[in-house]
Amino acid sequence: xAGVTQTPRYLIKTRGQQVTLSCSPISGHRSxxxxxxxxxxxxxxLFEYFSETQRNKGNFPGRFSxxxxxxxxxxxxxxxxxxxxxxLYLCASSLIRGLGTEAFFxxxxxxxxx
Amino acid sequence: xQNIDQPTEMTATEGAIxxxxxxxxxxxxxxxxxxxxxxxxxxxxxxxNVLDGLEEKGRFSSFLSRSKGYSYLxxxxxxxxxSASYLCAVFAVFSVKLIFGTGTRLQVFP
Numbered sequence: 001x002a003g004v005t006q007t008p009r010y011l012i013k014t015r016g017q018q019v020t021l022s023c024s025p026i027s028g029h030r031s032x033x034x035x036x037x038x039x040x041x042x043x044x045x046l047f048e049y050f051s052e053t054q055r056n057k058g059n060f061p062g063r064f065s066x067x068x069x070x071x072x073x074x075x076x077x078x079x080x081x082x083x084x085x086x087x088l089y090l091c092a093s094s095l096i097r098g099l100g101t102e103a104f105f106x107x108x109x110x111x112x113x114x
Numbered sequence: 115x116q117n118i119d120q121p122t123e124m125t126a127t128e129g130a131i132x133x134x135x136x137x138x139x140x141x142x143x144x145x146x147x148x149x150x151x152x153x154x155x156x157x158x159x160x161x162x163n164v165l166d167g168l169e170e171k172g173r174f175s176s177f178l179s180r181s182k183g184y185s186y187l188x189x190x191x192x193x194x195x196x197s198a199s200y201l202c203a204v205f206a207v208f209s210v211k212l213i214f215g216t217g218t219r220l221q222v223f224p
Contacts, residue, residue, distance in 0.1 A: 042216035
């Protein structure tokens, strides 16, 4: 059974550009969550998608957006990139939402903004 | 509000025992997870506690006290490969999401 796949693994962008990251969850998993990981802040929750709908959103500016497709694959987009957006972006998939649901993480996309 | 605290760094010797503490404050608590993350890799699931007490899984054990908002991860017979970051995460029912601490970086020395 394939794990969570994130593409690309590494990305370098310049300030002001936009970027799209992709996440393919484990087959059969319908919940996909996105996190930003930086050395000082740890994992910060960005948003969660379930059945193609955003169910939950963290405290990030509107430049961060996402979507989920009918096959549960998800994309996140960051527009007007800033230096502070440099981070590891992790996607996690779960079978269902809610209690005691183990989240499986992808390897992440390391974004560097220069 | 929601807050999770864990030490930033710890060091230990191969073969020893180490305890990584995690304290939390959250509304609608319903479960605490521990994840292990090696540098440059994805976090991997270690344990889940929803009731008070100790859960043992091989060399790793996790303890939860809901009344104290406290958990610990106990690692026995430390091995060099245990050098990693250990992330404590709380599942908040009302917000239906996992909230992570900043992680504890453990270094195991020979």
